[in-house]
Amino acid sequence: MNKCYLKQMLTYFFKVYHLAEKIKGLKDGRLNLQIETSTISFIVLLTFICRLKSFNRLEHWLKKERFKNLFPKKTRLPHIDTIRRSLSSFDINGLNVLHDHVIKTIFKNKVFRNGTIDGIKVAAIDGVEIFESNKKSCEKCLTRVDKQGITHYFHRAVVCATVGSDPHIVLGYEILEPKKDCSDKDEGEITGGKRLIRKLYKKFHHFADVIVADALYCRASWITEVLAIGMDAVIRVKDERLHIVKDALGLFQSR
Numbered sequence: 001m002n003k004c005y006l007k008q009m010l011t012y013f014f015k016v017y018h019l020a021e022k023i024k025g026l027k028d029g030r031l032n033l034q035i036e037t038s039t040i041s042f043i044v045l046l047t048f049i050c051r052l053k054s055f056n057r058l059e060h061w062l063k064k065e066r067f068k069n070l071f072p073k074k075t076r077l078p079h080i081d082t083i084r085r086s087l088s089s090f091d092i093n094g095l096n097v098l099h100d101h102v103i104k105t106i107f108k109n110k111v112f113r114n115g116t117i118d119g120i121k122v123a124a125i126d127g128v129e130i131f132e133s134n135k136k137s138c139e140k141c142l143t144r145v146d147k148q149g150i151t152h153y154f155h156r157a158v159v160c161a162t163v164g165s166d167p168h169i170v171l172g173y174e175i176l177e178p179k180k181d182c183s184d185k186d187e188g189e190i191t192g193g194k195r196l197i198r199k200l201y202k203k204f205h206h207f208a209d210v211i212v213a214d215a216l217y218c219r220a221s222w223i224t225e226v227l228a229i230g231m232d233a234v235i236r237v238k239d240e241r242l243h244i245v246k247d248a249l250g251l252f253q254s255r
């Protein structure tokens with residue numbers, strides 16, 4: 001990325017989103033802090049901005065002192081191991097607070113005043129699998145055994161993001177719960193989705209005019225939930241469920 005452009009972008013982030021102060025509030029679980037958590041957080045943010053694909057790449061950049069000019073002169077920059085230690089004990093709550101602050105600022109500054117599609121503010125909701133691994137796991141992992149008998153560990157989340165014109169903003173996410181003792185099923189995506197839009201409404205109020213979802217959400221309970229927070233639901237129904245489409249077309253004709 002062009003250095004001048006990066007500098008302009010960071011200045012904008014700091015001025016409009018108060019990113020520097022917010023990053024200073026982040027914490028991790030390391031005991032004797034020789035390197036500030038804020039320094040590490042800022043480097044990780046730069047890693048995302050510069051789209052570095054791996055920690056190996058980041059290590060290379062750190063060795064080449066690529067980030068040096070972006071910090072005050074006497075700042076000690078971390079080794080990759082310190083970054084790993086920091087991230088593995090990171091206070092996720094602080095990150096969520098920072099994220100909420102960014103979203104609130106986006107709404108306050110009316111970034112979406114012209115809507116995202118034809119003057120309408122549209123958000124989409126969908127389920128994703130995250131942190132898939134067949135080696136590492138935690139007590140809250142969901143599992144799946146493949147044809148070779150290998151157990152895969154992963155988490156599932158429901159994500160809500162704006163769609164249409166840029167910028168595409170991730171408004172929030174909700175991690176789905178693994179099965180509880182009394183049940184043999186993991187939490188369903190719709191249950192998580194409902195929890196997510198209720199949470200987003202509480203935090204940001206009218207965060208969208210329309211919520212778009214795939215055929216999985218073609219349930220009365222979902223539509224009622226969306227209408228209850230004063231938004232409209234659009235659901236994409238796939239061709240295999242043509243009887244629903246036929247029914248709808250029949251009904252629309254008599255309108």
Ligand SMILES: [Zn+2]
Pocket residue numbers: 137138139140141142153154155
């Ligand atoms: Zn896990």
